[in-house]
Amino acid sequence: MQKTFSQEQRNTGTMDDTGATKTSSKSTFGFLLSYTRPHRVTFLLFFCCTVVAIAADLLQPYLVKVAIDDNIMIGKNDYRQLLIICAIYLGLSLSSFLFTYLQNNLLQFAGQSIIARIRNDLFKHITKQSMSFFDRTPSGSLITNVSSDTETLNQFFTQVLLSLIRDGMTLIFIIVIMFELNVTLTLYCLILLPIIALIAIGFRAYMRKTYQNSRTALSRLIAFVAENLAGMNLIQVFHQGKEQQSRFTDRNQTYLGANLREIRTNVVFNRSFDMLGSLSIAFVTWLGGEAVFHKTIEFGVLYAFITYIRQFFQPISTITQQWNTLQSTTVSVNRIWNIFSFEPEVSDAAVLHDVDMKQVKGRIDFNHIRFAYREGSPVIHDLDLHIHPGEMIGIVGTTGAGKSSLISLLCRFYDVNRGSIMIDGTDIRDIPQEKLHRLIGLVQQEPYLYSGSIVDNIRMFDETISREEAIRACQLVGADVLIGRMKHGYDTLLSERGSGLSAGERQLISFARIIVFQPKVLILDEATANLDSYTEQLIQRALKVVSEQRTTIVIAHRLSTVLQADRIIVMSGGNVVEEGSHLQLLELHGYYEQFYLYSQGKMEVGAG
Secondary structure, three states, rough: OOOOOHHHOOOOOOEEOOOEEEEEHHHHHHHHHHHHHHHHHHHHHHHHHHHHHHHHHHHHHHHHHHHHHHHHHHHOOOOOHHHHHHHHHHHHHHHHHHHHHHHHHHHHHHHHHHHHHHHHHHHHHHHHHHHHHHHHHHHHHHHHHHHHHHHHHHHHHHHHHHHHHHHHHHHHHHHHHHHHHHHHHHHHHHHHHHHHHHHHHHHHHHHHHHHHHHHHHHHHHOOOOHHHHHHHHHHHHHHHHHHHHHHHHHHHHHHHHHHHHHHHHHHHHHHHHHHHHHHHHHHHHHHHHHHHHHHOOOHHHHHHHHHHHHHHHHHHHHHHHHHHHHHHHHHHHHHHHHHHHHOOOOOOOOOOOOOOOHHOEEEEEEEEEEEEOOOOEEEEEEEEEEEEOOOOEEEEEEOOOOOOHHHHHOOOOOOOEEEEEEOEEEEHHHHHHHHHHHHEEEEEEOOOOEEEEHHHHHHHOOOOOOOHHHHHHHHHHHHHHHOOOOOHHOOOOHHHHHOOOOOOHHHHHHHHHHHHHHHOEEEEEOOOOOHHHHHHHHHHHHHHHOOOOOOEEOEEEEHHHHHOOEEEEEEEEEEEEEEEEEHHHHHHHOHHHHHHHHHOOOOOOOOO
């Protein structure tokens, strides 16, 4: 975003029930203006080309009028004058073609550049949001914002703006020429302008509503499709194909109905102007014919006037045909504005601490922290935990105990409501987020792999990391053998999320990332929960490699993962209820002992 697009401007919008944002025209204008400023010269050239193209086009009927009244009707057979008029007519036609071509290309260049920048800024803004933003915003809506809404805005610059300027100026030029030709006929024609205004006002509110309903229905349809594609395995396992198809059909029918209402409204609106145009031409022909018979005007004037009145309604018709896109643009701009109006709840402090990555030891202090996703429902209470540099900590507990929330706070996906989290004595809120995320390496239960080669997934598309470093990392964690079996080795292309690789192979690649990026703190969030025993042993060996000289926090689903940890933390209800080594915790005969007996099959769930 440009610096001229201020925070104050972005915070003037409020969301309505359709997902669009109600903004003032001033703020919306400021939003668009901030992107058009770099293209001022291009828009000026576009305006100049438009003026020349319109002038060249509208002078052609006037030349025919001159040829008729000053030559043909008076019986003057001046072929030289007619040839000059023909040459000028040809020159005007060529000029109109040339400058129309230039105006379209200039506007396309400016419009496409603006949309590319908006789309880029929008994606960048979305990626900077905190996790809470994604918790409450459907991914389908964001996909619509980045793709469909920006494309609608693209149509505004390349179609609506062109029509408003070109056709608006054409109307002004035509009215001036018509007054020059005959004042009386022009005044009769201008009687139609209030009728046009009344029709536009009458349709405006209803048309805006139909366009908003159509956009909302499309957004919900896309969100439903995205949700189903993400959970396709569950749909097939539980034989939900027919049920989901039925739900999709309902949403599709809703979108179909909204689209048809939009189209019907648009057709009625545009045909009303077509009817007015035809009636006005008939009216002018009748009045003008009477005047020609009574010799109060010349025949050439009537010809030119009929041509101009036909051209008068053509730009009006074109402008009204863009009404659909203009209304859609208003909705899309508001939706895009709404995304830009969100500021990350987690942001860098005004004054940041300069962290020397090489000097970080890895001491972590959770100082009496409290955290709630929703006000009044804390998931972590007064938690006080201190982890020494290089220590391996295992965290166990039932679902909802606060294990993953604790890790999310350390990674600063969310900020604590009270207390502080420190690394080597520095509050993580005072560390730049970019450096904090380089300090902490996170391996999740389902590691995310991108579309691309294996080597690019290991180095996360960072070209500053050599191929040799990525391969050496794979050799250290034991992934080299598995990758070597693939046909194209490290150049094997992966599809989205790494489909085609086993869970263990994906985890080994994520461990190789840790080696490559060398974080000081390593977090494993249920990293072995879905692995078989053989693969888990591979992961355990890889874990020993990647945890060397690093502070390691392991959230465990299987207790076998944390048996060798320096210390095991047992959480329940957002609090630390027990801590110690495996043997020390067993001697307490408390929560941990129950977990251990469950894992060994020596106690039934609900017993004890």
